[in-house]
Amino acid sequence: MAPSFYETLVERNKQYAETHNPAPTIAEQMALGRVFETTLVITCVDFRLNPDQFLQTKPEDQFLISRNPAGRVGPALQEIMLFDVFLGLKRVIVIHHTDCGGSQFKDADIREAHKSRLPDHSEIDHMVFGAFDEVEQSVRDDLHLLKTSPYVPKRISDQSLGFVYDIKTGLLTPVE
């Protein structure tokens, strides 16, 4: 019998664990006198993206990777507030990508589909799902949001960067 989804998942994870490199606990890091100085990367959930790979992250970089549909800053504003206070947030990097699903649906259509199932839930009328028209502009819009939101201190928004990731070439292009 073919292995189930669950069995495949657990088996792959066991294989991974054989060469797993254990990370220090937060207490161990602090005992070593290591100060947290984190970078929050906000990018898309798309299964064609592997940000740890295309950024070649190393644990000592302290790159927190936040992922939501399209990689929008709006849903991540509270994370920025949290990490500003809790994990020494230094900067934010916004990375949207070419051929993103975010440009292929409309928020209104998603609302409509759920309203037909849940007609009494009027709060759905106000839901935003992250759709955008043009990928460079969506990065610009999100950088603007970082710079104008009262929730983001200037020392963090001043260090923010924006990029478009090309799924065909694997390259990041900066967005001014």
Add this chain to the structure above:
Amino acid sequence: MAPSFYETLVERNKQYAETHNPAPTIAEQMALGRVFETTLVITCVDFRLNPDQFLQTKPEDQFLISRNPAGRVGPALQEIMLFDVFLGLKRVIVIHHTDCGGSQFKDADIREAHKSRLPDHSEIDHMVFGAFDEVEQSVRDDLHLLKTSPYVPKRISDQSLGFVYDIKTGLLTPVE
């Protein structure tokens, strides 16, 4: 002079791109007759976690990786609504981890820190930042939320799974 943060980032990405394996566009996938049947993995932004690595994901798995502080389901409910309609969402996997920062801060402290800076922003009083007391219980709580939220259709919540990832061993332990 040492390379700047920006230069290091771009240089590492260029190195990655040399062996980048281009992914098909959504249009190319659909032309091949490939139906979207996605799995949404919800996990933490922690820099000690590399979910694509510990799950040994393959592009054909169509694992959408959503990451927020602690990997809570609450902030991801709208994503589930989106992917239910837009990308053929089949199941949700919740993965919290040992030594998570989520158990080391209190939502009230984060609110307090921002209220002292933004005293006129009373909406901060209602903000939730994802803190929890115990990691297995937080997975259980989030599985319960999946099963009881009106936004999540039963065919999806019935397929949901929960795990704790151990940062020391790299292993996933299922949570019932």
